[in-house]
Amino acid sequence: xxxxxxxxxxxxxxxxxxxxxxxxxxxxxxxxxxxxxxxxxxxxxxxxxxxxxxxxxxxxxxxxxxxxxxxxxxxxxxxxxxxxxxxxxxxxxxxxxxxxxxxxxxxxxxxxxxxxxxxxxxxxxxxxxxxxxxxxxxxxxxxxxxxxxxxxxxxxxxxxxxxxxxxxxxxxxxxxxxxxxxxxxxxxxxxxxxxxxxxxxxxxxxxxx
Numbered sequence: 001x002x003x004x005x006x007x008x009x010x011x012x013x014x015x016x017x018x019x020x021x022x023x024x025x026x027x028x029x030x031x032x033x034x035x036x037x038x039x040x041x042x043x044x045x046x047x048x049x050x051x052x053x054x055x056x057x058x059x060x061x062x063x064x065x066x067x068x069x070x071x072x073x074x075x076x077x078x079x080x081x082x083x084x085x086x087x088x089x090x091x092x093x094x095x096x097x098x099x100x101x102x103x104x105x106x107x108x109x110x111x112x113x114x115x116x117x118x119x120x121x122x123x124x125x126x127x128x129x130x131x132x133x134x135x136x137x138x139x140x141x142x143x144x145x146x147x148x149x150x151x152x153x154x155x156x157x158x159x160x161x162x163x164x165x166x167x168x169x170x171x172x173x174x175x176x177x178x179x180x181x182x183x184x185x186x187x188x189x190x191x192x193x194x195x196x197x198x199x200x201x202x203x204x205x206x207x208x209x
Contacts, residue, residue: 010055010125013082014038015045015071017063025058028114029121042066042074051080054132056105056124058117061088061095069095072102081131083124087112134204141201144190152186155179160199 012034016022022038029036035055039045043065045057057075061068072084083105088095096107105124108116148156151172158168165179172179192198 008054009035010129011035011037011050011053012055012058012121012125013045013050014058015042015063015068016058016060016087017041018060021060025117028117029058032118034121034125042068042071045071046074051075051082054082054125054128056083056085056121056128058085058087058121061086061099062090069099072099072104076103081128083128085120085124087117138201138205141190142205145205147189148186149182152182152189155182156186156190156198157202159183159195160202162195 012029014022014025014029014036015038016025017040019040022040026036026038037048037050039048041063042059046066059068059071066074068084068086068088072086075082075084084099084103086096086099086104086107087110088107089110099107105127106120108120145153154172155168158171163171165176165183168179168183169176187193190198190201192201
């Protein structure tokens with residue numbers, strides 16, 4: 001499914017204090033071509049600092065030293081973006097709702113079927129890959145935005161708001177031809193092609209339009 005030599009290949013982290021359960025899940029997941037890393041508890045996982053690679057976390061709720069719920073909050077505090085799939089043999093509706101409200105991707109109850117487990121992993125990894133692609137796109141956009149002149153910035157912000165070249169020209173007291181030059185230059189520097197794309201990237205980057 002993925003090139004094992006690629007450091008960006010998704011990794012599924014399995015955190016559960018039950019040795020048999022970890023080994024069983026690892027066998028199933030690896031059988032589908034995923035890379036897997038297993039941890040006997042949350043503290044071991046945290047000590048490894050293993051969240052640079054994309055992927056997801058398969059997390060038991062009840063564990064010694066630090067529960068899955070406590071780990072979820074800890075990962076949020078440190079800015080870890082890996083989606084969490086909770087799996088519990090003691091879960092209830094309130095617990096499931098609680099974890100999902102605080103950002104969990106899914107909540108499965110033991111025993112969980114292989115198909116259901118793999119579907120949840122596929123969905124979680126896909127979300128994480130998309131999230132990281134968006135972050136990379138925004139970072140690249142911000143870097144390119146720094147290359148614009150002040151006037152080019154002013155022009156594209158009005159363009160993003162839907163103003164025409166004529167209206168932009170009137171706002172700044174310049175000719176439409178000059179607006180077209182600024183707009184074309186900004187488009188080339190930003191590697192974008194239309195106003196909608198500018199607006200989307202400005203919003204994604206948190207840059208006020």
